[in-house]
Amino acid sequence: MGGPGRVGKGEAQLPCRFGASLAGEVSTGPGSDLVWEEGQHPLTPPLHTPSRRSLMPRTLDGQITLEKTPSYFVTREAPRRIHSMSPATKLIVVVRNPVTRAISDYAQTLSKTPGLPSFGALAFRRGLGPVDTAWSAVRIGLYAQHLDNWLRYFPLSRFLFVSGERLVSDPAGELGRVQDFLGLKRVVTDKHFYFNATKGFPCLKKAQGSGRPRCLGKSKGRPHPRVPESVVQRLRAFYRPFNRKFYQMTGQSRPWAHAGQRKIFTK
Numbered sequence: 001m002g003g004p005g006r007v008g009k010g011e012a013q014l015p016c017r018f019g020a021s022l023a024g025e026v027s028t029g030p031g032s033d034l035v036w037e038e039g040q041h042p043l044t045p046p047l048h049t050p051s052r053r054s055l056m057p058r059t060l061d062g063q064i065t066l067e068k069t070p071s072y073f074v075t076r077e078a079p080r081r082i083h084s085m086s087p088a089t090k091l092i093v094v095v096r097n098p099v100t101r102a103i104s105d106y107a108q109t110l111s112k113t114p115g116l117p118s119f120g121a122l123a124f125r126r127g128l129g130p131v132d133t134a135w136s137a138v139r140i141g142l143y144a145q146h147l148d149n150w151l152r153y154f155p156l157s158r159f160l161f162v163s164g165e166r167l168v169s170d171p172a173g174e175l176g177r178v179q180d181f182l183g184l185k186r187v188v189t190d191k192h193f194y195f196n197a198t199k200g201f202p203c204l205k206k207a208q209g210s211g212r213p214r215c216l217g218k219s220k221g222r223p224h225p226r227v228p229e230s231v232v233q234r235l236r237a238f239y240r241p242f243n244r245k246f247y248q249m250t251g252q253s254r255p256w257a258h259a260g261q262r263k264i265f266t267k
């Protein structure tokens with residue numbers, strides 16, 4: 001991408017279920033449709049295109065190209081391919097507490113697959129045994145392992161780690177970091193958001209082009225199923241060493257909130 005002028009953006013279901021999300025000229029990761037789908041930065045029109053460069057429209061001088069694909073962050077060959085396309089790609093990864101992420105992931109699958117076994121039955125082998133790291137909802141939250149793979153190709157300075165939790169509690173603060181990282185003027189600020197208590201999320205006061213408020217869609221902020229506290233605790237203990245390694249690798253000083261469970265629905 002060559003300088004801060006052109007950037008692509010990817011997700012971390014990411015990393016959003018966000019596990020995580022990435023950004024670069026063409027990029028990666030679990031992470032975030034947050035930024036530009038909701039508050040389109042004047043300099044960053046979102047491009048919902050496949051991640052192949054040939055399919056992307058030309059980026060004009062002064063524009064930034066964003067591409068987001070949550071699964072890139074956890075796809076083994078993604079860093080090599082993206083690096084060979086553009087080593088200057090900037091990568092934005094949205095991470096949240098991996099336990100909450102796993103429950104969010106499960107909630108999404110459950111919404112499409114009624115009758116799914118319980119979260120605990122899937123998270124632990126035979127429902128009781130060791131944590132099942134083959135289950136993608138668990139595996140994606142092993143951020144340190146995925147990041148290791150990326151650091152073989154990109155230096156840490158090419159990454160911005162955005163907090164999924166703070167995107168809810170302080171969207172302007174996180175977006176301020178994103179704008180700085182991309183070399184953009186801080187145009188999106190506090191005054192663009194209000195907190196919608198019913199939704200439990202910040203919304204834009206005015207969506208670009210319409211002048212009307214805009215909140216995230218129905219699939220965001222879905223109620224999470226009730227997961228027994230013992231299951232949450234076991235999973236939290238499982239992730240602890242991986243989280244610690246991730247904090248060390250990224251120099252992150254503020255661990256994510258231990259919001260093992262957010263919204264709960266009961267039958």
Ligand SMILES: Nc1ncnc2c1ncn2[C@@H]1O[C@H](COP(=O)(O)OS(=O)(=O)O)[C@@H](OP(=O)(O)O)[C@H]1O
Nearest residue numbers: 013016017018034070104164167168219220221222
């Ligand atoms: N802008 C913004 N800010 C904060 N949090 C956000 C945002 N966009 C998505 N989310 C949360 O990310 C979780 C996954 O969202 P999605 O359903 O869009 O995931 S996916 O990309 O379709 O896989 C899901 O988490 P839960 O609601 O906790 O399940 C979304 O609410």
